[in-house]
Amino acid sequence: MEPTSLASGRSTSLPQPQIHPVTTSDGTEIKLTRYAMGTKGPVVLAPGYGNAARAFALPTVPLSYAQFLGEHGYDVWLLDYRASPDLPSSFTQFTVDDIAMRDWPAAIAHVRAETGADTVQAMGHCVGGLSLFMAIGGGLEGLRSATFSALAGHPIPTTGNKLRAGVRLATVFRKLGIGGLNTDYRGSLPDRAVDAVMRVLPFKHVHDSTVGRRIYFIYGDVFDHSRIDEATMSESVPSFFGNGNITFFEHISLMIRKGRAVDAQGRDAYLANTDRYRLPITFMTGEHNRMFVPRGIELTHEHLRAANGPELYTRHLF
DSSP, X not given: OOOOOGGGTOOOOOOOOEEEEEEOTTSOEEEEEEEOOOSSOEXXXXXXXXXXXXXXXXXXXXXXXXXXXXXXXXXXXXXEOTTOTTSGGGGSOOOHHHIIIIIHHHHHHHHHHHHOOSOEEEEEETHHHHHHHHHHHTTOOSEEEEEEESOXXXXXXXXXXXXXXXXXXXXXXXXXXXXXXXXXXXXXXXXXXXXXXHHHSSOTTSOSSHHHHHHHHHHOSOOOGGGSOHHIIIIIHHHHBOEEEHHHHHHHHHHHHHTSOOOTTSOXXXXXXXXXXXXXEEEEEOTTOSSBOHHHHHHHHHHHHHHHOSTTEEEEEO
């Protein structure tokens, strides 16, 4: 693709990515992918749970988020934390605490060391945002500002996911010996059974494919496929979803039941440390989000404003 101006509505192509393996405090290898494009300083982007960070740099869309930020002068770093399907660690057991207290600090420290920047900016989507929020409350250093997309300190889900958490479905799966759930469809008896059930349920907005139905079964309403072109749905989406481990699902279910970010033992280890959130923070979510409802972002926004005043915090509902 030829480089073109922003005014034309077309994008310039991304530069060659630079891959940075990073080892966390417990020896887990995560990954940062750098697109060195601008001089405004580094920004680290983290996707939702069970997603690869390359979701921010899809080749099947006219203008990816990574391209957009690069064209506006940023040095873009994509964070594949331990839940990424592009990493072997996605098939291990871990909690959201591990992502928050091990992966985020290692990633931010690496970016600062590589770029020489005193501080960096970060954006987390869904569990990428929840874990970033927890990391800040846990004492994350070197962050200049943060943006939270869809989820921050209060995971308030829609009814379906609230019911899953309420009946402790993840714990039931663990007791049945199920260590994880994968979006790949391999044609096994359990795969065919899930697909048969999903076909007859009245979820008309679910993408009509085996992987689309499994994504909905495991994660819920994570996207509206009517807003996504077919090339992206068929070529890109299946590959950047992957495995989810039961330990993670038990932890996120605990947070859903409590209505706030807590550690895996249920302790208020993050939100209580309101002084650590005294930095510029932006919250954003979609009005029709069917995964985590906008009230969650609103609650976190209100919580920090009450503790630290309104000056540092903004909220956008799209």
